Amino acid sequence: MVAKRIIPCLDIRDGRVVKGVNFKGLRDVEDPVAMAAYYNQQGADELVFYDITASAEGRGIFTDILKKVAAQVFIPLTVGGAVNSLADFDRVLNCGADKVSVNSGAIANPALVGQGARRYGSQCVVLSMDIKRVGEGWHIFAKGGRVDTGLDALDWAMRGEAEGAGELVVNSMDTDGVKNGFDLPLLQAISQRVKIPIVASGGAGNKQHFANLFALEGIDAGLAASIFHYKEVGIPELKAYLAGKGVPVRLRQQ
Amino acid sequence: MIAIVDYGVGNLFSLRSSLSALGLVAEVTGDPKQLAAASHIILPGVGAFANAMAKLQGAGLAGVVRQQAAAGKPLLGICLGMQLLFQKSYEFGEHEGLGLVPGQVCPLAPDLAMAGYNYKVPHIGWNPLQIQRPQSPILRYTQEGDSVYYVHSFYAKNCDEAVVATSEYGVTVTGAVQKGNVFGTQFHPEKSGDVGLAMLKAFAEVETC
Numbered sequence: 060m061v062a063k064r065i066i067p068c069l070d071i072r073d074g075r076v077v078k079g080v081n082f083k084g085l086r087d088v089e090d091p092v093a094m095a096a097y098y099n100q101q102g103a104d105e106l107v108f109y110d111i112t113a114s115a116e117g118r119g120i121f122t123d124i125l126k127k128v129a130a131q132v133f134i135p136l137t138v139g140g141a142v143n144s145l146a147d148f149d150r151v152l153n154c155g156a157d158k159v160s161v162n163s164g165a166i167a168n169p170a171l172v173g174q175g176a177r178r179y180g181s182q183c184v185v186l187s188m189d190i191k192r193v194g195e196g197w198h199i200f201a202k203g204g205r206v207d208t209g210l211d212a213l214d215w216a217m218r219g220e221a222e223g224a225g226e227l228v229v230n231s232m233d234t235d236g237v238k239n240g241f242d243l244p245l246l247q248a249i250s251q252r253v254k255i256p257i258v259a260s261g262g263a264g265n266k267q268h269f270a271n272l273f274a275l276e277g278i279d280a281g282l283a284a285s286i287f288h289y290k291e292v293g294i295p296e297l298k299a300y301l302a303g304k305g306v307p308v309r310l311r312q313q
Numbered sequence: 314m315i316a317i318v319d320y321g322v323g324n325l326f327s328l329r330s331s332l333s334a335l336g337l338v339a340e341v342t343g344d345p346k347q348l349a350a351a352s353h354i355i356l357p358g359v360g361a362f363a364n365a366m367a368k369l370q371g372a373g374l375a376g377v378v379r380q381q382a383a384a385g386k387p388l389l390g391i392c393l394g395m396q397l398l399f400q401k402s403y404e405f406g407e408h409e410g411l412g413l414v415p416g417q418v419c420p421l422a423p424d425l426a427m428a429g430y431n432y433k434v435p436h437i438g439w440n441p442l443q444i445q446r447p448q449s450p451i452l453r454y455t456q457e458g459d460s461v462y463y464v465h466s467f468y469a470k471n472c473d474e475a476v477v478a479t480s481e482y483g484v485t486v487t488g489a490v491q492k493g494n495v496f497g498t499q500f501h502p503e504k505s506g507d508v509g510l511a512m513l514k515a516f517a518e519v520e521t522c
Contacts, residue, residue: 060440060441060481060482061436061437061438061439061440061463061482062438062439062440062441062460064438064439099506104438104439126326129326129327129330130330130333130334131330131334133327133330133331133334133503133504133505133506133509133510134462134504134505134506135462135504152324153324153326154326155324155326155327155330157327157504180359180360181435182435182437182464225435225437254433255433256433256437256438279438309439309441309460310460311460311506311507
């Protein structure tokens with residue numbers, strides 16, 4: 060039985076980990092290499108790095124950091140941020156990433172998902188979606204959540220699967236940073252429409268929120284940043300709690 | 314020196330890093346002389362079976378790997394590298410493997426459907442191991458229930474005598490195999506945290522027989 064995954068997410072800007080609340084007011088947390096090693100030791104099942112650096116110079120710092128992380132941390136690593144071409148896939152995969160997360164790059168060029176899947180396999184391509192409720196439905200937002208594309212989120216999720224994405228990250232902008240729980244209605248709507256694994260992101264505030272998340276069918280992983288970074292919830296205690304609720308999780312044995 | 318066979322298949326960054334984190338000297342090489350000089354050989358691989366086998370043969374390395382294994386040098390196939398150790402694969406047709414371990418590589422999806430499971434394929438993620446042959450040297454540091462990281466759509470079958478560890482995913486998935494000094498893991502030890510590192514360490518401690 061495959062374990063439900065607990066995934067800390069590290070937003071990296073100019074070589075440092077940052078975390079925003081509703082994507083605004085970013086503040087520095089810690090050194091990404093030390094943080095990755097810490098999370099590995101805590102029992103994280105995977106790590107996600109988003110490179111939110113704007114400059115080409117910062118991009119170089121990011122790839123150096125990624126190499127340092129991959130040289131020390133031997134769990135799956137997913138990397139996203141400014142992935143717009145197959146050359147960008149190459150750039151991060153050569154630094155030790157296992158999966159590449161595409162977001163705005165796929166909105167600008169939906170064929171990118173299929174191109175990545177054909178060259179590297181679907182398991183390598185993650186479609187990350189920033190989603191916000193608009194009227195009766197949900198829309199896909201681009202450029203770090205700044206631009207409403209008008210795309211229907213449920214349609215986009217199905218399109219991503221059809222193009223060859225191996226996994227979806229569903230990031231709810233409505234619940235992100237609010238710590239009132241994951242966006243269950245949105246996650247349920249998407250899980251009813253796709254078969255590929257879904258990583259839920261945005262809204263985790265306590266252990267109960269993860270239990271509520273995994274009670275939904277078709278959700279494979281919970282991703283969070285601030286509650287782990289600020290040690291509000293520890294991964295070992297979270298996993299012990301979930302195991303007690305009958306959720307299959309990877310427990311490390313001594 | 315541990316030789317990691319370089320035949321243009323897959324990303325070797327993590328594998329090389331994990332060996333170096335264990336303090337082991339590893340060389341990524343496609344040079345038959347280096348493979349002959351190595352104490353251990355690791356055969357990595359991702360992608361499609363037929364393509365990988367063709368590349369291995371095209372690089373003139375299939376024979377070298379077979380010879381080294383026949384000479385008793387410890388060999389470890391990882392993921393697709395493990396599948397190549399078998400006699401045959403039924404991935405998009407029928408293809409000959411290295412034939413170092415008896416058994417075949419078959420698609421997971423039809424067997425899952427037959428068993429009545431609608432599990433996702435590829436089988437991706439952390440899955441605990443059930444140890445079938447605890448005395449296998451590659452499991453020296455592995456405990457029942459230790460989790461390892463899988464990414465695959467095909468799996469080895471009809472290889473009972475070689476199976477040393479399995480995982481459950483609707484069907485019983487061949488996790489690790491051993492025949493003499495030939496070892497294979499379907500999962501990625503270089504992505505399986507401390508459990509995987511311990512397995513690589515155990516492999517590095519196997520001596521030529």
